[in-house]
Amino acid sequence: MDLPIVTIPDEVLIKKIFHIRGNKVIMDFDLAELYQVETKRLNEQVKRNMERFPADFMFQLSDSEWENLRSQFATSSSAWGGRRIPPYAFTEHGVLMLSSVLKSDRAVQVNIHIMRFYIKLRGIVMQNKEILLKLGQVERELSKHDRHFAVVFDHLKELISTPKSTTRIGFRQKGRDK
Numbered sequence: 555m556d557l558p559i560v561t562i563p564d565e566v567l568i569k570k571i572f573h574i575r576g577n578k579v580i581m582d583f584d585l586a587e588l589y590q591v592e593t594k595r596l597n598e599q600v601k602r603n604m605e606r607f608p609a610d611f612m613f614q615l616s617d618s619e620w621e622n623l624r625s626q627f628a629t630s631s632s633a634w635g636g637r638r639i640p641p642y643a644f645t646e647h648g649v650l651m652l653s654s655v656l657k658s659d660r661a662v663q664v665n666i667h668i669m670r671f672y673i674k675l676r677g678i679v680m681q682n683k684e685i686l687l688k689l690g691q692v693e694r695e696l697s698k699h700d701r702h703f704a705v706v707f708d709h710l711k712e713l714i715s716t717p718k719s720t721t722r723i724g725f726r727q728k729g730r731d732k
Contacts, residue, residue, distance in 0.1 A: 562588065612644050650669060
């Protein structure tokens, strides 16, 4: 059976990943949008299968975390029919587990796409880590030589700041030099 191919631009996914409690997470409302289901329906399926979602797979934001997140983008207030409880945050493993709970073809395809994106992100992070390690090595090497340069610069400053002697060396002729 050929599933329809779902493509989600990386720019869209990167905007949906937040760093909360030391985890990269995607919020339930963003996942519902990607899966093209209502957030309420997604959460119903999760609640029916809570044994599949331990705390390291999914957690509910605290009120302060939700307020902080909500301030980053416009959402409707609870007084006007908006969300009344903080959202659930799904870690990479939680998103993967969603594929076993949500049965639609789109959910399967979206999960595959998100997993590939997480793998891509890990690769980028590893490349940056290597670059940072190399930069650290270069910095350490330069700091060894900084002491030598400091000595040279100190000597140059001394030479520059030493006042020049105003007395002439040699014979003085009457009437010309004072």
